[in-house]
Amino acid sequence: MTNNRYPGFGVLLVDDEAPFLRSLSIALERQGINHLYRCTDSREVMATIAREPIGLVLLDLTMPHLSGEELLARIKEEHPDIGAIIISGLNQLETAVNCIRLGAYDYFVKTMEEDRLIGGIRRAIQAQEMRQENQEMRRRFLTDTLEKPEAFADIVTQDKTMRSVFQYLEAIAVSRQPVLICGESGVGKELIARAIHRLGDAQGPMVSVNVAGLDDNVFADTLFGHHRGAFTGADRARAGMIEQAAGGTLFLDEIGDLSQASQVKLLRLLQEGEYYPLGSDRPKRLRARIVVATHQDLARKQQDGGFRKDLYYRLRIHQVEIPPLRRRKGDLPLLLAHFLAEAAEELGKSVPTLPRELPVLLANYEFPGNVRELRALVFDAMSRHRSHMLSMEVFRQALGQDNPTLVPQDEPEQPLFSQLDTLPTLQQAGELLVAEAMRRAQGNQSLAARLLGISQPALSKRLKKNTGED
Incomplete structure (x- = not known):
């Protein structure tokens, strides 16, 4: 199956020198780039592109039959969405400039350091992924469709903003880049992470870690694992969460509370795609997608020096903001019915009749605890429920309607009559x-x-x- 192959599209390596193709393939696979096709005959390139899901082509410049330049021109004419990199045995500036003019993403010389070549290929893959994701997002937003609505079955909503979030998540599902989920406490960030995991058709599990309060040593041991004897008390080896999530998703919650030292370790993991278990000098490859979540404003936190800028920009390659419940009041009836049914089943009771005033009461409350708070209120009310009609008093007491909160907490207060030219009597x-x-x-x-x-x-x-x- 191709689900464990990276990237989501194929990378076609074209060179008449078979030994070079083999060595380059091994180097790429060592870096986790394993969705590869090889071709030693330049005349077969176009047929391979038509037959296989190719998204990036690495072309040797000098080959029998068709040169790299000729193939580049044909690829860009017939398949303009496919990226191309030229690899030449000679450092020829004029040729390099012409290839870039024809549409090549980059130009490399075979004799240069392997790390530079692999880094260039990685950048090309990421650029191609972003292009495909942008095209997919435009298509989905224009058609207003969801191709995998079952992935979001656990999220009860009819809100248009949430639907846009779902469409965005579907568009980036094939990417291996990290996803940053932002939103207030209680909005359902872990449910969004589970949806991302389902959308990726991952073969491995989703492993969740709340990193708030973890010191640097515990963070490293939790994520990377350790070898026997790595520290006092390590009497046997233990696999870290990254290894447990191989082929799946590693979800790091409350990432805004991560210490500076741990931020450095996470940054290196994302940049290099590898990590060292404690007590080991042999690196392991990252084979899980990283999804992180926070209720904090990371943009402000990195400006204040509390969060590393390089890590912030690395994490926000894909970012979603989950709206608070007070901005999706249309979901209240759905959520109320859902939680009532859930609570009734768990408590072994019948679903009660709702007072006509209850939806109105809830609509005038700001829910600082969001969906989690609503669920807790419903379960509390159901646990006290004795009659046919659900009691309003439970909600009045819980919501403090004697002193209602009417102004959203995240909106700055403005003078009430500041926009009026004259004051009302x-x-x-x-x-x-x-x-x-x-x-x-x-x-x-x-x-x-x-x-x-x-x-x-x-x-x-x-x-x-x-x-x-x-």
């Missing part, structure tokens, strides 16, 4: 406030009164006065 302001409370409460006077901090009779009196009733 006290009477006009009162009428506007009452009207807004009734709108938010969807006509429920009891709830509107709580939002305003007055009694229900007092609100009723104001409403009658505003409408001119006696």
Whole structure:
């Protein structure tokens, strides 16, 4: 199967010297680049491209029958989306410039250091991956489709922003680059990580590690493992989480709390694609995709010196922001029904009837704990439920509706009337406030009164006065 081959597209090596092809293949496979095709006859190149899923071609410049330049021109004419690198036995500046003009990604001389050549191929692969991902994103957003909706089955939502996140994740599913998931606590970042794991058709497992509070030694031992005798008490070898996640996904949660020393180790792992178990001088290859998550603002943290800039830019190659629940209030009815059914099944009870005011009450709460908080509230209410109708009082107490939170916590406060040229009168302001409370409460006077901090009779009196009733 090709699921364990990297990159997702094929890399075609073309050279009439078979020994060079073999040595280059071995060097690439040693670096984890193993989705390779080899061709020693330049006349077979175009047929191979038509037959196999080729995304990058490495062309020898001087070959019998067809030269690298001729093949480059044909490839760019017939398959413009395929990347190409020229590898020559001679350092010819004029030829190199012409190849770049024809569309080659880069030009290398065979005699140069192997590390430079491999590094150039890696950069070309990454550039090709980004191009394919951008094309896929444009296609998905234009068609508004999801090809693998089952990957997101655990995420209850009908929100358009969340759907855009799903489309983006599908577009980057074939990439091996890390993914940074941002969002407040409780929005479901681990569910997103599991969706990424499913989308990649990984053969290995998803392994989750919460790195908050891990000191440097524990972090290294947890991720890299150790050999027997690596430190006092290491009486036997232990595989690290990276090795356990081979062929799958390694999910690092709360990455914003990682110490500076551990950040250096993670950066090297991402850059080199290899690591050393404690007590070993032989490196192991990284064979898992890295997905990280944080509730912190990493951009601000790296500006303040709390997070390494190079690691931040390495992690944010693919980044998604999960919106808080207060920005997806349309999901509240779905989530409420989902958690009620879940709680009823777990507690062995029937799903109760909902008070008509409950959705309105929830819609006027900001949920600082997001989806996790809503789930906890529903389970708490269900554990106390005794009658046919679910009690509203449980939610009123939990949500503190005597002192409701109406302003999103992540939005800066602005003077309420700063955009008005003239101030409303006290009477006009009162009428506007009452009207807004009734709108938010969807006509429920009891709830509107709580939002305003007055009694229900007092609100009723104001409403009658505003409408001119006696």
